[in-house]
Amino acid sequence: MLEPFSASEALSLGVELELQLLSRVDYDLTPVAADLMAAVARRKHPGDIKPELTQSMIEISTSIHRSHDTLLAELREIRDVLCETADTLNVAVAGGGTHPFQHWAERRIYDTPRFHHISSLYGYLAKQFTIFGQHIHVGCPSPDEALFLLHCLSRYVPQFIALSASSPFVQGTDTGFASARLNSVFAFPLSGRAPFVESWREFGAYFDKMTATGVVEGMKDFYWDIRPKPEFGTIEVRVCDTPLTVETAADIAGYIQALSRMLMIERTYMPAEDDYLVYTFNRFQACRFGLDGTFVDPKTHEHRTLREDILITLATIDRHAIETGAESACARLAARVRDGVSDAQWCRDRYAELGSTNELARAQSGLWMRR
Amino acid sequence: MESLRTLYTTLVTAPIDAMATTLDFSTRFALLLVAGIVVAEAARRVLRLPRVTGYLLCGALIGPSWLGFVTPDDIAPLHVVGEMALGLVVFELGSRVDLAWLRRNPWLLATSLLEATITFGAVGGLLLAIGADTAVAGVVAAICVASSPAVLLRIAHELRARGQATERAMLLCALNAIYSIVLLETLVAVLHLGVSDTMPTLLQPVRLLCGSLLLGVVTALVLDRIFRAFSGPGADAFLLALSVILLCGTVAMQTGLSTPLALLLGGLLLRHRSTRLVLFPPHFGTAGGVLVVLLFVLTGIRIDIAALLAGSGAALGVVALRSAAKISVAAALARPSGLTTQKGVLVGVALTPMSALTLLLVNHAPLARLDVAAAVTSIVVGALFIVEIAGPVACAIALRFAGETTHARVPGTEHARTL
Numbered sequence: 001m002l003e004p005f006s007a008s009e010a011l012s013l014g015v016e017l018e019l020q021l022l023s024r025v026d027y028d029l030t031p032v033a034a035d036l037m038a039a040v041a042r043r044k045h046p047g048d049i050k051p052e053l054t055q056s057m058i059e060i061s062t063s064i065h066r067s068h069d070t071l072l073a074e075l076r077e078i079r080d081v082l083c084e085t086a087d088t089l090n091v092a093v094a095g096g097g098t099h100p101f102q103h104w105a106e107r108r109i110y111d112t113p114r115f116h117h118i119s120s121l122y123g124y125l126a127k128q129f130t131i132f133g134q135h136i137h138v139g140c141p142s143p144d145e146a147l148f149l150l151h152c153l154s155r156y157v158p159q160f161i162a163l164s165a166s167s168p169f170v171q172g173t174d175t176g177f178a179s180a181r182l183n184s185v186f187a188f189p190l191s192g193r194a195p196f197v198e199s200w201r202e203f204g205a206y207f208d209k210m211t212a213t214g215v216v217e218g219m220k221d222f223y224w225d226i227r228p229k230p231e232f233g234t235i236e237v238r239v240c241d242t243p244l245t246v247e248t249a250a251d252i253a254g255y256i257q258a259l260s261r262m263l264m265i266e267r268t269y270m271p272a273e274d275d276y277l278v279y280t281f282n283r284f285q286a287c288r289f290g291l292d293g294t295f296v297d298p299k300t301h302e303h304r305t306l307r308e309d310i311l312i313t314l315a316t317i318d319r320h321a322i323e324t325g326a327e328s329a330c331a332r333l334a335a336r337v338r339d340g341v342s343d344a345q346w347c348r349d350r351y352a353e354l355g356s357t358n359e360l361a362r363a364q365s366g367l368w369m370r371r
Numbered sequence: 372m373e374s375l376r377t378l379y380t381t382l383v384t385a386p387i388d389a390m391a392t393t394l395d396f397s398t399r400f401a402l403l404l405v406a407g408i409v410v411a412e413a414a415r416r417v418l419r420l421p422r423v424t425g426y427l428l429c430g431a432l433i434g435p436s437w438l439g440f441v442t443p444d445d446i447a448p449l450h451v452v453g454e455m456a457l458g459l460v461v462f463e464l465g466s467r468v469d470l471a472w473l474r475r476n477p478w479l480l481a482t483s484l485l486e487a488t489i490t491f492g493a494v495g496g497l498l499l500a501i502g503a504d505t506a507v508a509g510v511v512a513a514i515c516v517a518s519s520p521a522v523l524l525r526i527a528h529e530l531r532a533r534g535q536a537t538e539r540a541m542l543l544c545a546l547n548a549i550y551s552i553v554l555l556e557t558l559v560a561v562l563h564l565g566v567s568d569t570m571p572t573l574l575q576p577v578r579l580l581c582g583s584l585l586l587g588v589v590t591a592l593v594l595d596r597i598f599r600a601f602s603g604p605g606a607d608a609f610l611l612a613l614s615v616i617l618l619c620g621t622v623a624m625q626t627g628l629s630t631p632l633a634l635l636l637g638g639l640l641l642r643h644r645s646t647r648l649v650l651f652p653p654h655f656g657t658a659g660g661v662l663v664v665l666l667f668v669l670t671g672i673r674i675d676i677a678a679l680l681a682g683s684g685a686a687l688g689v690v691a692l693r694s695a696a697k698i699s700v701a702a703a704l705a706r707p708s709g710l711t712t713q714k715g716v717l718v719g720v721a722l723t724p725m726s727a728l729t730l731l732l733v734n735h736a737p738l739a740r741l742d743v744a745a746a747v748t749s750i751v752v753g754a755l756f757i758v759e760i761a762g763p764v765a766c767a768i769a770l771r772f773a774g775e776t777t778h779a780r781v782p783g784t785e786h787a788r789t790l
Contacts, residue, residue: 023533025467031775035535039709055774088709089535090472338566358648 001217004162005143005200008233009064010345011261011324012139013071015253016061017242018052018132019082019368020099020361021093024296027361029102029130031055035124036082039089045081054130056102058082058093064139067325068254075246082328083369092365095249096347097132097167097181097241100364101357104344111212124172125188131181132242134164135254137234138260143200150226150235151271152263153256154193154279157225158286158295159313162306162334163252164240165290166343172357178290178344181241182283190216191223207358225283239283244367246331259313265320274298284320289341303335310337381660396448403449404661407668423525423763426664427726430671431759441672449669451624456666457727458520458620458634459659460615461548465638466649468545478708479539480609482544486700486722491554493696497688498750507746508568509558514732514751515693517551518544519724519762520635521666526766528653534775535713540721543701548728552632555582559737575737582628587636590619594641598649611654617622631728664724670727674756686753693754694723724762725755730747 023030033055040049047062060078078345079093086093092138095131140146160273163309165178177183185191197203210216219227225239243249263269275298291307304312321330350363365371408762410432411425420428433440473480495512499505527537556576564573594612601608619637623649642649654660699718705715733751738744770776 024469025538026473026648028533030533032534034716034774038711087480087710088476090469090538096406210487213396356648358650361649 001211002204002267003230004268005146005228005230006142006233007037008139009066010139010145011066011257012234012266013065013067013253013257014062014137014232014234015075015249016135016137017075017246017249018057018058018059018134019242020094020096020132021056021058021086021364022091022094022099022361022365024090027092027358027365029054029056029099030091031208032089033058036086036091040082040085043081049078049080049082056130058132058349067259068250068257068329069325071253072247072250075250077272078240079246079247079368085323086369092130092362093368094361094365095132095242095368096343096364097165097179098170099130100169100347100351100360101172102130103171122136122188125184125266131167131184133181133238134240134242134249136237136240136256137229137232138257139232139234143228143230144198146228146233146235147198147200147203148271149260149263150194150228150277151198153197153226153235153237153260154270155269155273155275155298156259156313157237157279158306159237159239159257159281159282159294159310160237161286161341162290162293163255163310163337164243164248165239165287166244166347169349169351169357169360174348174351177288178293178342179241179287182239182287185223188223190221193276194224196224196271196276198271223270234358241343244346245366246368248331251329251333254321254324254326255314255333257328258317258324258326259325261320262317272298274309280366290344291337291340307337307340310334374733375520380515399445399449400452400551400665403430403446404665405666407664408548410666421763421767423522423667424760425778426667427671427674427763428438429727430668431674432671434672434674434789436674436676443673446584446672449665452662452670453666453727454630454731455617455620455768456659456662457731458571458623458630459616459655459662460521460524460666461545461631461728462616462634462638463651463654463659464524464541464545464593464653465635465640466642467512467524468542468639469644470639470643472542476708478704479538479542480702482701483543485704486526486697486719487547487550489700490693490696491514493692497692498685501685501688503685503750504743504746506558506562506741506743507750510555510738510747511689511750513551513554513558514747515689515725515754516547516554517725517728518547518697518722518733519726519766520544520548521670521726521727522665522724522763523721524603524654525663525667525769529768529777530767532770532775534773535710536699536717536721537770537775538771539710541719543718543722544638548635551728551732552629555732555735555738556566556580556629559735559741562741562743563737568608574625579628582626583633584621584636586619586623586628586633590615590637591640594637595645598647609651609655610658612651613658616655631731665784666727670730671759673730673752674759675677675752676756680753683753686748686757689754690757694720697722714773717773719770721766723758724766725758726762729755752769 021030021032033051037051050059052059062074083093140149161179167181168174168177170180179310195206197206223364226235226237229236248322278296278298282295286306293306294303295306295309297305314330321327351360354360395747407426407429408430411422414420414425415422432438435442491512494515495508498508498511519760523540556579559577560573593615597611598608619634620630623633654663701719702712702715705712733748
């Protein structure tokens with residue numbers, strides 16, 4: 001049975017970031033999450049710091065915010081506590097959607113019955129899932145409003161991918177993708193997009209049919225790009241790579257919040273089933289080419305680059321960005337997009353300069369930890 | 372029974388004895404290597420023992436304690452190789468250890484100093500209490516401060532261990548080696564002062580420590596230059612690095628400096644100074660691996676059951692108290708240093724092995740000239756006998772239980788968030 005959708009304040013904001021834990025010897029992933037959790041439990045900090053699927057990942061999440069400024073302040077505070085604690089364990093923490101050279105066979109996963117189930121079902125995919133994403137929660141006053149926002153934001157998914165892309169390297173090689181992380185997600189059978197239903201009642205019916213097949217047990221079994229989170233009363237945007245700094249992570253969240261405000265208030269964009277005809281094409285372009293990817297407008301069928309599409313969107317939401325306090329965040333993103341600055345390009349530049357993926361991982365952690 | 376023994380002597384021991392006198396250096400080297408690898412593989416498959424224990428058992432088996440195929444005299448020409456191999460191992464350990472960690476977490480330095488002090492005090496106190504000579508007690512206690520860099524590194528490589536317990540044990544192990552060498556040198560110099568005034572005795576440890584440090588600094592600088600010139604470590608850079616390390620070991624031996632101290636400091640300084648990551652393959656690849664296997668077989672041969680029997684009571688007490696000291700301090704200071712007490716215990720256990728470094732220290736030339744040498748050797752070699760076999764197994768169990776080895780099961784961790 002689908003749980004009831006708990007109402008939340010419209011446009012409230014929360015962020016989760018999955019982070020890499022690296023050994024200072026070679027900057028490979030290191031299974032230290034349990035030790036870090038034990039050490040961090042003795043310190044006071046806002047938000048939440050939680051273990052993740054494997055021993056070399058950790059997740060930080062913020063409390064609920066109304067604006068970008070307080071969100072960023074809290075993210076910085078959590079980052080500082082985490083980094084100070086990691087220092088006492090001589091562990092490095094890094095952002096980025098993938099670890100540049102980790103080998104999936106070496107990963108160790110929290111020993112739980114659920115993992116054994118996942119592992120036997122998905123085989124190597126489960127271990128290959130050592131990838132690091134940013135999840136952004138946007139509060140919705142009602143479940144129908146949540147589904148409306150979900151389908152509207154689907155049109156902008158390629159933008160979110162291009163803005164956050166920080167995973168060009170996988171297993172020691174440049175994949176040519178701006179976000180190679182999402183390739184791992186697409187391999188899962190229940191990934192992709194939510195079905196096009198516009199009311200919570202219809203969504204409940206779909207959910208019941210799926211659980212009746214025995215394929216899923218709960219919402220957590222859907223790895224959709226955007227999914228409703230009835231427990232929090234939010235929709236959760238899950239396509240972003242973890243950026244290389246908390247500042248970029250907060251800017252992207254601020255942008256999504258201002259965009260959501262525009263979509264919910266102006267009602268100029270009406271989602272339709274046919275919007276999804278170009279969905280996978282657009283998403284592929286964003287993963288592969290980042291800001292230079294081609295975007296096909298689902299309504300006009302016009303082709304433009306994602307860079308152009310983002311700048312157009314930023315221009316249309318500026319009034320809402322002022323209202324939500326995301327003005328400076330949007331300005332910084334606009335500057336990045338105009339100048340062609342991206343985390344994926346930063347990774348490629350550092351690799352070219354430093355010559356090894358170990359050094360790249362070290363540079364990534366230096367950027368995250370501000371060392 | 373008697374006829375069986377005669378038959379065995381005729382068929383096996385006698386021909387080997389005959390052969391042994393005619394074997395050249397490289398043949399001995401090769402035979403020991405083959406024997407070590409075969410026995411270790413058998414021990415691993417049949418008894419599930421770590422390979423290190425297999426190499427050591429092989430040495431013990433063919434050495435004077437059991438079959439007597441090889442006597443310590445037979446392997447005398449190989450000592451240089453053993454010392455080189457040990458130098459290589461401590462260099463590798465040093466290059467993995469991050470001294471900046473001590474600044475980030477001063478509790479680790481406190482743990483290290485306290486652990487060494489308590490181990491020294493406990494072992495020395497015990498020996499005094501059972502009526503040993505003060506000099507013997509001091510020297511044995513100084514030797515007991517050291518852990519086993521070779522066993523720890525080898526086990527960590529074999530189990531592909533990564534994590535807090537592994538890294539902390541390596542840091543403490545490297546520091547212990549430095550303390551132990553410095554303590555022993557100083558004590559031996561003081562003891563020499565008592566018996567002869569012909570040697571510039573008190574200057575000797577200063578010369579040795581400063582000389583070893585200087586040699587370590589030069590080695591680190593040369594290696595840093597090499598990695599820069601090759602723009603990062605690669606196969607050729609590794610081979611050149613290996614040659615430089617072996618050269619450093621040779622210089623240390625020729626000039627009467629401490630090979631392990633010079634190379635340990637060299638590794639630590641290289642890691643500390645280098646702006647680039649210093650990444651060596653385990654034991655510097657196959658070439659270094661061969662030397663390390665030989666090191667363990669040679670160490671095994673030196674295990675002497677007669678020494679154990681002679682000093683068995685003292686040896687048992689020393690092993691028990693030394694282990695208790697290391698484990699209890701590591702456990703007691705675990706929480707302030709940011710680790711659970713349980714993992715602190717495991718770090719302590721990983722520090723209990725004694726091996727090649729201990730043997731090198733006990734055979735240290737200036738020590739051997741003292742009349743306490745026999746008593747010291749009897750206790751330490753007896754203790755080694757116990758720890759050699761049990762140590763690697765304990766170390767492996769500790770790292771496994773810490774959940775830091777590949778395929779490790781992690782007890783008591785939280786439920787995984789779902790995909």
